[in-house]
Amino acid sequence: MRFSRALATLTAVLVLTSCSDGGPATTQVAPTTEDRDAVTSSAGAPATTDSTAGTGSPGDAGATSTAPAGDSAARTGSATASSTATAAQRTSAAPESSPLGSGPVNVLLVGTDSRDPSSMTGQSDTIMLLHLPADREDVALVSFTRDMWVDIPGLGQGKINSAFARGGTDTLRATVSDLLGGVEIDYVLQSNFQGFINLTRWLEGFEVDNQHASSVVVGSTGREVVFPEGEIRLENTDGLIYARQRQTLPLGDLDRTERQRAVMIGMMERLQERLEDDPQDFPELVANLRDNVKVTGDLDVADFVALAPLLTELDPEDTISLMVPLTGFDTIQGQSVNVVDREQTAALGEAIREDSVESYVERWGTGYAPGG
Numbered sequence: 001m002r003f004s005r006a007l008a009t010l011t012a013v014l015v016l017t018s019c020s021d022g023g024p025a026t027t028q029v030a031p032t033t034e035d036r037d038a039v040t041s042s043a044g045a046p047a048t049t050d051s052t053a054g055t056g057s058p059g060d061a062g063a064t065s066t067a068p069a070g071d072s073a074a075r076t077g078s079a080t081a082s083s084t085a086t087a088a089q090r091t092s093a094a095p096e097s098s099p100l101g102s103g104p105v106n107v108l109l110v111g112t113d114s115r116d117p118s119s120m121t122g123q124s125d126t127i128m129l130l131h132l133p134a135d136r137e138d139v140a141l142v143s144f145t146r147d148m149w150v151d152i153p154g155l156g157q158g159k160i161n162s163a164f165a166r167g168g169t170d171t172l173r174a175t176v177s178d179l180l181g182g183v184e185i186d187y188v189l190q191s192n193f194q195g196f197i198n199l200t201r202w203l204e205g206f207e208v209d210n211q212h213a214s215s216v217v218v219g220s221t222g223r224e225v226v227f228p229e230g231e232i233r234l235e236n237t238d239g240l241i242y243a244r245q246r247q248t249l250p251l252g253d254l255d256r257t258e259r260q261r262a263v264m265i266g267m268m269e270r271l272q273e274r275l276e277d278d279p280q281d282f283p284e285l286v287a288n289l290r291d292n293v294k295v296t297g298d299l300d301v302a303d304f305v306a307l308a309p310l311l312t313e314l315d316p317e318d319t320i321s322l323m324v325p326l327t328g329f330d331t332i333q334g335q336s337v338n339v340v341d342r343e344q345t346a347a348l349g350e351a352i353r354e355d356s357v358e359s360y361v362e363r364w365g366t367g368y369a370p371g372g
Contacts, residue, residue: 104355105132108176108188110164111196124164124172125244126260129185133355140320140357141264142348143257148324149337150179159337179324179340180349196240199267205235206270208262212255214248216241239263253338254323254368261321268316320357323368324348341370 111126127144146161153174155166160179164172169188177183200206213229218241225241234242243263249255275282325341325348344364351360 102134104134105187106130106183106185106352107132108173108185110169110172110188110190112164112190112192124161127160127172127176128257128260128264129176129180129183129352131352131357133357138318138320138358140322140352141261142352143261143323144176144179145253145257145323145326145338147253147336147338148179148326148340149330149332150175150340153178157332159335179345180352181346183349183352193240196243197237200234200239201236203267203270203274205233206239206263206266207231207233208242208259208266210242210262211258212249214245216245234263234266251369254326254370257323258321258368261319265316265319265321268319272316320361320366322348322357322361322366325364325368326370328370339370 107130109126109128109130110124112124125146127146129142129144131140131142133139144160146159148160149157150160150163152158152160152163152166153171155163155171158166160172160175163175169190173185173188177185208231210227210229210232213227215224215226217224225238227242227245243260244256245259246253246256271285275285325344327339327341330337330339347364348360351357
């Protein structure tokens, strides 16, 4: 049942982006800041500064100092499970029409680099667009490298990850839409480091197909984290460390976006397994959605409840994994940046707008190396 599978994918994404302030759906505006990325390489090199393995690395800091937060999240889920179950009962006889309507749906996923569990401010460390086609067949995940040099509406030009810090959710949303030729974005979902760690713990880990062997020495603890090539299991804070690493990877941030998409797929697979093995965990899952997901757009907890039961029919392997294409790298205004391939990006934007991503893949493929 392809309709169910695609909707289940969206539900999994909603879980993945958990951990906001639990308030009503509003626009999260970050404070205005300068682009803080230091220049660390000459023109033509993809590498820029990354704090994953530096002092105060968020991944291991989470492992050593935020375990109580994970426990707190579990307690929150238990405390709200009964009220969520009530909501589920109220919507158990939901109408056949989907809360998402019948046409294609585009969801902007934003992960900020805030170390404060209660904050959504800072740079947008992860930017990804989920495209749900009208036929509800194959979902597409499209990544944006954080160092893409783009036009930011009302603010001139800059790295795409600075759009959120400089202008908030609406500015980032407009930046992504304009880059893709006016793609309509129906919802924006936001998360931060602690939300990612909390979900990884709730899932009790997940598996990914790692394309590049690597290791990270966590600055705050001295612990070495090794990621061998092939199928690996990520638990606790290692999931965040894996998803954020860019140094030592062959294509730097480009390979990191591939890892982020692999993490998304791995989490969806694990979420499916958990709910199949322990269906009684469903109220706790929806409680996490209600309390932690920050949504900009008309989608509430009752809609989550209507969509979530379809998760068991999800086939994550059907996900189309893409990145907005690049021509190469450069230094602009003293910053190491990624140069967008305007021609191919226009084709990608047209494919999303016309709901024909598969045709784009047939023409351009799914590779993401510049010029590849």
